[in-house]
Amino acid sequence: MAKRALVSVSDKTGLIDFVQKLVDAGIEIISTGGTKKAIENAGIPVMSISEITDFPEILDGRVKTLHPAVHGGLLAVRDKKEHMDAIKDLGIQPIDFVVVNLYPFKETISKPDVAYNDAVENIDIGGPSMLRSAAKNHRSVTVVCDPADYDRVAESLDENAEVPFALKQKLAAKVFRHTAAYDALIADYFTKQVGEEFPEKLTLTYEKKQALRYGENPHQMAAFYSEPIKNESTIAAAKQLHGKELSYNNIRDADAALGIVKEFKQPAAVAVKHMNPCGIGIGETINEAYDKAYEADPVSIFGGIVALNREVDAALAEKLHSIFLEIIIAPSYSEEAIAILEHKKKNLRLLQVKFTDDNQEFAQYTSVRGGMLVQDLDTKGYADIEENLKVVTDRKPTEAEMESLKFAWTIVKHVKSNAIALVNNGLMVGMGGGQTNRVGAAKIALEEAGEKTKGAVLSSDAYFPMSDTVEEAAKAGITAIIQPGGSIRDQESIDMANKYNIAMVFTGMRHFKH
Structure with missing residues (x-):
């Protein structure tokens, strides 16, 4: 038969x-x-x-x-x-x-x-x-x-x-x-x-995009999977124009950099190292924004990842080419820029990502031993708190300070908790993240900024449990602070701010990032 x-x-x-x-x-x-x-x-x-x-x-x-x-x-x-x-x-x-x-x-x-x-x-x-x-x-x-x-x-x-x-x-x-x-x-x-947000059974599927040489460390095996229905404005959908294959850490850092730079409508540049921003700048042009991001921390940017929300032209490519970078992310590159960046930089990854206005709601999945946590991605930004801002000190922020506070609040959301970000004149001048207490994070940020703290503003991802952070900031020359508020000891921080004539704004929203 x-x-x-x-x-x-x-x-x-x-x-x-x-x-x-x-x-x-x-x-x-x-x-x-x-x-x-x-x-x-x-x-x-x-x-x-x-x-x-x-x-x-x-x-x-x-x-x-x-x-x-x-x-x-x-x-x-x-x-x-x-x-x-x-x-x-x-x-x-x-x-x-x-x-x-x-x-x-x-x-x-x-x-x-x-x-x-x-x-x-x-x-x-x-x-x-x-x-x-x-x-x-x-x-x-x-x-x-x-x-x-x-x-x-x-x-x-x-x-x-x-x-x-x-x-x-x-x-x-x-x-x-x-x-x-x-x-x-x-x-x-x-x-x-049918609008079910957290169903009784969670069934997820992903498609293998590439095998990775190893994971976070060489002794860990890894692979990169993407969602089956791709959002074009993601690292998973990025087009690699040049350079060697992305590593596990490259992908995570690139995703972090893209998430930050997409917060801004005006020209913006972001430098990331180990999932934390080490330099963020905004300006009238993308070249000006990059200059500010570089100036924020010219040491940490070395070996980092730079994300830009405007086309890379020849002039910017020359600047980027002058230092060692792992990855550059941008919506497009001029032909001259690609030629410059490829020259003698065989390993430099050039990623092209479409910066579309996507309304897709992302879920965030975090594995734990024996299970998984699921939450909405933190997409709330300054526009979501602007109407509810509350000035709690005797002195109100100036218009210039409010612009800096807005920038600082946008930045601090992307820094590991406990998080402090300092901004002065359109660039991040100091950052303290991943600390076990808030005053410790502030001291790191203030020390990193040095003399640039004079006239700068400070943003905190969560409330101050004591007034010590405000006092440290005042002694360093900080003039305005933005923080969620909500501590039972808020008044102590307010009193300390008034003592040093610091303007303080409460947002009512925190941005923990663990």
């Missing part, structure tokens, strides 16, 4: 060549709908699924393979006599190969303004059922859901006249990953449609 293959694919890449190789190996082809037509047009003999089921396709093709003649032929255990006797008595012939990929649900919901009914109609039912049946019985059935596997299946048939069990097992594992990812996308789509 000739072996049979059931072939029904949405993605017809490489299909005809593969089917021809199956036929050359003596395998009969069964197919459906558009796949059958494509095989017939290629002059390859093919049977209709209706010839196997003795039942017509119905409901606009919704029901065609959901039939005992199909699933009996897939699920019968070949070395179980009662199974084989049962399908023989029913006139069912075994199916030995399943070549199926699914309706393009991901591609459908990726379209702007996709209609709900279109999404629903692109949910495959028969395809996953055939794949799962074949994968369950993989000792006897070879199941292929990915055109990338056609060649190795064909090579096995050519060399061995059969597919070895080890390969069948790998293909079955891929099928279950494939159908699980497919169902996860559908579940996510419907969950969002």
Whole structure:
């Protein structure tokens, strides 16, 4: 009895060549709908699924393979006599190969303004059922859901006249990953449609973008996965124009830098080291913004990552080329800039990211041993607190101080808690992050800024539990402070600010970043 293959694919890449190789190996082809037509047009003999089921396709093709003649032929255990006797008595012939990929649900919901009914109609039912049946019985059935596997299946048939069990097992594992990812996308789509924020079951799926040489440290293995429906304004969707492959730490730092620079509408430049900003500048031009970011900390920027929200031109490229950087991120580069940055910098990564106004809501996932924490990404910025700002001191901030406070508040959100950021005249002059107490963070920031503290402003990611931070800031020459407020000892900080004629503003919103 000739072996049979059931072939029904949405993605017809490489299909005809593969089917021809199956036929050359003596395998009969069964197919459906558009796949059958494509095989017939290629002059390859093919049977209709209706010839196997003795039942017509119905409901606009919704029901065609959901039939005992199909699933009996897939699920019968070949070395179980009662199974084989049962399908023989029913006139069912075994199916030995399943070549199926699914309706393009991901591609459908990726379209702007996709209609709900279109999404629903692109949910495959028969395809996953055939794949799962074949994968369950993989000792006897070879199941292929990915055109990338056609060649190795064909090579096995050519060399061995059969597919070895080890390969069948790998293909079955891929099928279950494939159908699980497919169902996860559908579940996510419907969950969002009905407005469930934190459902009782969380099903996530990601696609492998690249293997990494190692993780955070050389002894840790790692890989980079991206969301299946990509947001163009992300590192996962960035186009790499030059340089060696990104590392685990590169990707995390690049993501942090992009998140900061996207906060600004005006020209802005951000330098990041180890997930913390070491220099941020804004200006009338991107060159001016970069100069300020560099001036903020010309030591720490060495070996860092720079993100810019405007095109890199030749003049800026010359500045960037003069120091050692790991990565540059920008929306675009002039041809002259690329030529300059590539010259003698074979390892410098140049990333191009589309700076689109995306309204996609991101969730933030943090793994812990035995579980995972999920929260909304902290997208709140100065515009969300502006109307509720409260001046709590005798002296109000000047207009110039308010501009600096706005900048400082935008920055401090991206610094590890406890976090303090200092700003003077459009650039970050000091930063203290990741400390176990707030006054310690302030002392680090003030020491880093040195003489630049004179006339600068200070921002804190959370309230002051005592007045000591205000006193340290006043002695260093800070003139204005912005902080959330909310401590039971707020009045002590207010009194200290009044003592030194510092203007203090409460925002009512904190920005912890652990």
